[in-house]
Amino acid sequence: MGKAGRRDGRLINKKMTDIREISKFLKDYDGPEIRIMEICGSHTGAIAKNGIPGILSEKIRLISGPGCPVCVTPSAYIDRLIEISRSDRHTVVTFGDLLRVPSSKCSLQEAAGASYKMVYSPLDIIELAKDEPERTFVFAAIGFETTTPVYALLMQTLIEEKIKNVKILTALKTMPEVVDLLCSSGAGIDAFIAPGHVCVITGSDIFKPAAEKYSLPFVVSGFEAEDLLSTLYLLVKNRGKGVVINNYPAVVSAEGNKKAQELIDKYFEKTDASWRGIGNVPRSGRCLRTEYAEYDAGSKGLDHDEKINKACSCDKVITGKLSPEQCPLFGKVCTPSTPQGACMVSPEGSCSTQYEYGS
Amino acid sequence: MCVANTGRVVSLNKEKNTATVNFHGSIIEARTGLMEVEEGELVLVHAGCILQKVSEERYNEWVKLAEEMGDL
């Protein structure tokens, strides 16, 4: 083990005076420029909503990462969903955001003859399936480590209750491999705000290998202004150090939720995965284990990614190489009501956040 | 998409593996199964499932701080 250790974010005494001092520190910072990536789109949204970029020194640059499963789902997956939704006695069940993501031709919502339903929880599909046993319901199972245990619970329920008319189409992603890729890709990231809700499941130690390998600080953060300010402070102070700091200890531990991890492993195994804008990343995803293949709606090989608009720069936005407003379509052809790429669809996507709140 | 909210368990339905959770007045039914929970505990809910218990002490520290920040 290297020098990297785990530290508890509570070490900063969270008193109001400290927050004032922290804000002042972040505003007056005049050291070498530091590029900080927030991996998760919920952080992107929270940073923008709280006006945080406006109170930072120009030397502190915030860059959005690939942390939105909606934004990184390749077009072949959406094409397959559309195909299923048009099949006889089939209905696609999904979270709302996915309905509007453009594939190579159109979105699920725009597809003629598509049968789809939007739900709040993947488990809602069980009632739908019981009400209409003649119809096959297919859940669009996208997500990171946060959401995968919910699909594992769904699988457990389907098997226990012998429900046969539910399948899932998986595009499940795991964070550490893509973070490793970003660290080694020359995007020039100096520090990472690690995704809080992913770490609830995985534990904060999941980022230790990357922290140690690249000597970069990772701070696990909550989603409120004070969480984010103290996280930024910790990152700047730990620049160049291979450390993982847990600044979200109310729900995150070093090891995470073991029971959820076991359930995930029971039903899903690691696989290579295709990320929109990044391409294939070895072992950065999960799919159903072969013994549960009957529940799979054809998730293999959905790697192809084709842009609806060739000029869309989502690939560069997701990897921190361009900011949204540097895309030639931003705010002109591409707006939240006429999205040309996935980053403008999800409310947590970098482009829609930038459009909504400016910088 | 990974939005998760903190609420308090009002009651448990062991047969259905669900918990009734109160989020500042709005009540939802969330699935248990990823974590043992008891009535009265604070929990983090994502996509209709309880992901984790929330440490009461840390949560209170945080609420207090959030209130003070609001006064800034």
Ligand code: SF4
């Ligand atoms: S879906 Fe949203 S929250 Fe989950 S990773 Fe995205 S951005 Fe974070």
Ligand code: SF4
């Ligand atoms: S502004 Fe639109 S077209 Fe440009 S990168 Fe973002 S989503 Fe793609």
